[in-house]
Amino acid sequence: MLIDKSQLKIFVLRLADDALVIAHRLSEWCSHGPSLEEDLALTNVALDYMGRARMFYGYAAEIAGDGSTEDTYAYDRDCRDFTNLLIHELPRGDFAFTMARQYLVDEFNLAYMELLQQSKDPTLAAIATKANKEGLYHLRRSRKWLLRLGDGTAESHNRLQQAMEDIWGYTTELFEMDELEQAIVEAGIGVNAIHLHPQWKQRVTATLTEATITVPSSDWAVTGGRKGIHTEALGHILSDMQFLQRAYPGQQW
Amino acid sequence: MVNLMSTPSSKISLLSVENYDRLKRRQESNHKAVWNLLDAVKDPEIPPLSIWDLGVLQDITQQQAVITVTITPTYSGCPAMQVIAEDITTVLQRAGYSNFRIATRLSPAWTTDWLSESARNRLRQYGVTPPQEEDAIFCPQCSSTEVRLISEFGSTACKALYQCKTCQEPFDYFKRI
Ligand SMILES: [Zn+2]
Numbered sequence: 001m002l003i004d005k006s007q008l009k010i011f012v013l014r015l016a017d018d019a020l021v022i023a024h025r026l027s028e029w030c031s032h033g034p035s036l037e038e039d040l041a042l043t044n045v046a047l048d049y050m051g052r053a054r055m056f057y058g059y060a061a062e063i064a065g066d067g068s069t070e071d072t073y074a075y076d077r078d079c080r081d082f083t084n085l086l087i088h089e090l091p092r093g094d095f096a097f098t099m100a101r102q103y104l105v106d107e108f109n110l111a112y113m114e115l116l117q118q119s120k121d122p123t124l125a126a127i128a129t130k131a132n133k134e135g136l137y138h139l140r141r142s143r144k145w146l147l148r149l150g151d152g153t154a155e156s157h158n159r160l161q162q163a164m165e166d167i168w169g170y171t172t173e174l175f176e177m178d179e180l181e182q183a184i185v186e187a188g189i190g191v192n193a194i195h196l197h198p199q200w201k202q203r204v205t206a207t208l209t210e211a212t213i214t215v216p217s218s219d220w221a222v223t224g225g226r227k228g229i230h231t232e233a234l235g236h237i238l239s240d241m242q243f244l245q246r247a248y249p250g251q252q253w
Numbered sequence: 254m255v256n257l258m259s260t261p262s263s264k265i266s267l268l269s270v271e272n273y274d275r276l277k278r279r280q281e282s283n284h285k286a287v288w289n290l291l292d293a294v295k296d297p298e299i300p301p302l303s304i305w306d307l308g309v310l311q312d313i314t315q316q317q318a319v320i321t322v323t324i325t326p327t328y329s330g331c332p333a334m335q336v337i338a339e340d341i342t343t344v345l346q347r348a349g350y351s352n353f354r355i356a357t358r359l360s361p362a363w364t365t366d367w368l369s370e371s372a373r374n375r376l377r378q379y380g381v382t383p384p385q386e387e388d389a390i391f392c393p394q395c396s397s398t399e400v401r402l403i404s405e406f407g408s409t410a411c412k413a414l415y416q417c418k419t420c421q422e423p424f425d426y427f428k429r430i
Contacts, residue, residue, distance in 0.1 A: 024331075041406035046392035048410060051329025055359070130329050133362060133430045134410075141405040173401060 003187045009063045010083070010170025011184045012124070013073065014226060016056030022067035022075060022105065023049035023093050025032055034095055041141060045102070048134045055127045062123075075245035079235050080228040087091055087170040089225075089234045096149055096159035101167055103142040108174050110135040111196045120188040143207055157212065164208070165216050172221035175200075272367045275311060282331050284313045287320065298409050299338045299427075304337055308367025311358055320345075320353040325363045326365035328410040328430075366427050376380040376427060381412065392417035400424075406422050 026046035033039025057070035087105060092098050113135055116128035149156040175188060175197040177185070184190035208215050224230065268276075279288050290406040293314075294304045296320075304310040304324065322341055326334045338355050345353055365384040373383035382393045393400045397419035407414040412425040 037404035040408065040414075041404055044410040045405040047330030047332070048328060049330070051326070051331065055329060060264075122360065126362065129362040130326075130359060133364075134329060137405055137428065137430075144405075 001191070003183050005063055006119070007180055007183060007188070009060050010180060011190060012056050012060040012063065014083045016053050016060060016073065017082050018088050019049045019053035019056060019248065021082070021234070021237060022088040023047075023053055024096070024241060025088065025090075027249060028092050028103075029098065038095075042098070045138050045141075048131075048138070052127065052131050055130075059123050059127070071245070075242050079230055082156065082230065082234060082238075083226050083228055084234075085170075085171065085173050086225040086231055089231060089237060090170065091236075093166075094157065094159055094165065096237050097163040097166065099142055099145040099149065100160060100163035103139070103146050103207070104167065104171055104204065105174075105201055106135065106139040106142045107207075108171075110139050111200060112191050112193065115191040115196075118248045119190070124189065137154060138216065146207055146213075150208070150213040161212070161213050164213060168216035168218065169220040169222050172218070173223040173225060176223060178224070178226060200225040269364070269366050271361050271364075272308065275308070275367070278312050279305075282313060284315065284320065287313050287322075287345070287350070290344055291322070291341060293344050294337060296341045297333050297340075297382065298307075298411075299376070299379065301379045302368075302372055304341075306369060306372035306375070309334075309337065318352050321356050323356045323358050324355060325358050327363050331410055333409075346414050347375065363403060363430075365427065380424065382415070382424060382426040384427050386429075390415065390426055392420060392422065395420040 023046045026042050026049065029039065029042040030046075031039065033042055054070050055075075057073045060073060061068045061070060087101060090097075090101065093101075110132065113128045113132040117125050117129065117132060119125040146160065149158070149160040175193045177192065177194055181190055181193070185192045205215050222231075257271060279285075282288060288305070288310075291310055292303050292305055294310075295308075296302045296304065296307055297410050299307075308326065309324050309327060310322070311325050312321075314323070316360060322345075324341075330348075343353055368383065375406065376383045377393050380393050382388050384389070389398065390400055392400055392415075395417060397417055399418040400415045401418060403416050403423065404414040406412075407425050411428060411430075414423060415426050416423045
């Protein structure tokens with residue numbers, strides 16, 4: 001089954017938006033980390049995601065071939081044009097919230113990128129291979145933090161438990177597939193996220209159990225990111241991130 | 254410059270296919286002068302290593318009058334890549350080249366396996382432990398393998414922060430990737 005260029009572009013932009021938005025959230029910790037080492041780690045992970053976003057946006061621009069650049073996508077689109085999964089845009093919260101989100105996303109991304117390496121699209125396969133190598137380090141770190149926070153003090157345990165409760169309903173969306181992604185999968189280019197769920201659930205459950213954290217119940221779910229329907233949080237990210245380009249269009253360093 | 258023939262025979266098996274191809278591209282190139290010029294371009298964060306040592310410099314080709322310098326990024330978001338591209342431009346322009354472009358190649362993905370023995374030795378002399386099997390990570394000061402991980406991410410994305418339990422010195426470890 002073949003897909004056309006515009007479908008491929010939409011798909012690539014989804015991956016790009018996911019990476020950019022989480023990169024932005026992580027970068028907010030710069031100079032606010034709980035320790036110097038953590039500050040460096042958080043911003044290094046942010047940089048990896050930023051680099052990933054740039055590669056995906058660059059590829060989307062190449063597919064579009066209409067003069068768009070990575071900056072056009074990052075700075076000139078409004079909330080409803082962004083198609084990131086909502087979990088990435090949630091405010092950074094406290095350190096427990098940031099690490100809880102990061103761990104859940106790291107587990108998902110590593111499995112996703114591992115499969116995307118087999119994509120028939122050579123550019124996506126190449127980006128996935130890079131992302132996969134880096135993702136191993138991300139996951140190792142976020143997993144260790146989960147164990148430390150969950151099995152740490154009463155305060156850190158409670159905060160991590162609360163963070164998991166607050167985030168859990170946003171994980172459903174990670175495993176949703178719409179018609180477009182179905183077509184991308186059938187073309188041998190994308191990844192069927194539904195298939196990733198059992199292993200993700202198993203790994204996450206094992207980590208949370210080891211961290212003495214109760215796996216939250218899946219009785220609520222918020223979705224809509226892929227359709228451009230966002231939480232209030234995305235608008236605040238964009239007002240911060242896009243301000244300069246909106247005030248001085250085309251401005252460069 | 255790295256010479257394949259001077260590599261100890263016991264190490265030849267460690268040379269990946271990609272790196273062997275890269276060596277061959279350099280040795281059989283019609284643009285040896287350009288390869289040699291670009292040995293002056295160092296990693297801004299690890300000055301003892303050139304972009305050739307790192308495996309970032311992949312190929313130099315020419316089509317009509319345009320010379321293409323192909324590089325492979327280390328980490329996705331490594332800020333050094335921008336500086337490296339600017340430094341390549343400066344070095345080539347100073348040498349009188351004007352008709353060139355810099356292309357980025359993502360595949361095969363960069364790996365620390367492309368670091369030569371000589372590059373590893375220079376890293377160590379610089380005080381950074383070169384990429385190893387996890388249980389062989391040693392202190393660059395006293396060579397002790399009694400070390401502990403302080404942070405998965407050090408001063409840059411490519412390094413982790415360790416401390417030596419023997420001499421107590423903290424040190425950077427160039428992560429194997
Ligand atoms: Zn030592």
